[in-house]
Amino acid sequence: MVQSGKRVSISAFVITKNEEAKIGACLASLSFLDEIVVVDDFSTDSTPDICRSHGVTLHQHRFTGFKDQKSYAMSLVRNDWVLELDADERVSDQMRDAILALKEEDLGRYGCFEFKRKTRFWGKWIKHASLYPDYKPRLYCRVNGRWSDGNVHERFITQGATGKLAGEILHEQDLDLYTYFLRTARYSDLSAADYFARGRRTSWHHVTVRPVATFLTRYLIRLGFLEGVHGFVISAMGALGTFMKYMKLYEIQRKSRGGLGGQAG
Template structure:
C-alpha cells in the first residue's frame, strides 16, 4: 500500500495537477495550513483525508502528515510537483524490492516556463519514496530532509517540478525562503555581516552561472543565477538583522 503525503497553503494554481498525477495511490493525505484560496476545495476532489492545521515549519508539518499515513510505503510530494507515467511505473516496481528502504528521485525543475538542466538543478536527487516504519522528517523549519534507516537507491525517471511560474513568484519565494533560511542559521548559532551577505550573494551568482553552467540555459539560466544570488544575499542580510536585534536586547 502506498500513501502520498502533501502539505499545502494557497496552492490552487498547482495542487490539482499534483494530486491528479498521484490519484492512482492507495491513499492521499493533505495537511493544509490555512489556505485562503480554493486549495482545500480542490484537494477534497481527490481525497477525503484533508486536514486543516497550524504551521509549525516544514519539517514538523511533513512529519504530522507522515504520522497520519497508513501505507507500508510513503511518497512525499510537494504541491508544485507531478509524477509522470514513467515514474509511476518505476515507483510501483521499486516498492517490490524488499531489500531497499528508500529511493531518491531525480527532480527536473522549470524556471519561468523552461526546464533547467544546469545551475545545480539537474539531476536534483531528492529522497521521497520510503518505507513508513524506517523514515521520518527532520525538525528543521526549512530545507527539511527525510531520514531513513537502511539501504537507499536511486530511480531513473524524473519528478516534474514547477519551481517558479513567473518573476512575481520568484520574488515571493526569495522573500519567504530567505527569512526561513536566516531563522534556521540563527538557531544553529550562525552569525553574519553586510560584507558576508554581499560576498555570499556574489559567490552564489558565480557558482550558479559559471561553475554550474546555468549560462547554458539561456535567459532563464541568467535569471536563475540572479535570483539565487538575491536569495543568498537577503538570507545573510536577514541573519545579520536577527543577530543585531538579539545583541541590542
C-alpha cells in the first residue's frame, strides 16, 4: 500500500477450523494486503489445503479460547497494522478501497478503524434484529493496545481514537438450524466458563427475565420482525443462547460446590 510516497504494510490474520466452504472466499478478499497469517485448529477437512493454495502463512495451534487463539495469531504477523477477519467473513470491494485509500496521516491520527458488518442468514442479508450495522473494530495497530478480558466476545482495545471506514465486512452465516443451535451451545459453554472464572454467578433473573428481554430487544426494539421468519429465528436463538449461558454457569456453580443442589443465585 503506497501512501504519501511511502509504503505502509498491513498484515491480516484469520483463525479457523473446518471452514472449507468459506475460507477460500475469505482469503481471496484479503489478497490486496501484504501478508496473511492463518492459525488453524487442526481441521479435519480440506481447510489447510485451501489455505496453502492461497499462499498464506499457515500455522496449526490447539484452540483454548477465542482471545488466546487470536492473540497467538497476531503474534505471528510481521507488521504493526493488522486486519482481523473471521473465516466466514470477507472484505467487500468498498471496504478494500477504503483501506487502500488510507493516508499516512490517517494512521497517525487513529489507533483503530471499524467497519459495519452485514450478515447473510438463510440466503438473506439481514438489516435488523441487532445484526446491522454491528460495527466491528478490525483494523488496528497491534503495538498500541491490549486484548479485552475474557475468552469470548473478545476484542483488541487500542489507544487513541477509533475511526469509521466505508464498506462492509460480509458475514456469511448461512447455517442450517441444527448447526446454528450447535454454535449457540458452544458459545454458551465458553461464555459460562469465562463468566465463572471472572467471578460472575447466576441469579434468577438471568434465566427468566434476560432471555425474554433478549428476544424482545431483537424482535421488537431492533425491528427483527421486519425480516420475517429470519428475524424470528435470530431473535429466538439469541434468547436461547442467553438462557443456556446462564444455566450452564449455574451448573458450573453447583459442581464447584461438590454437586450440591440449591437455588440459582
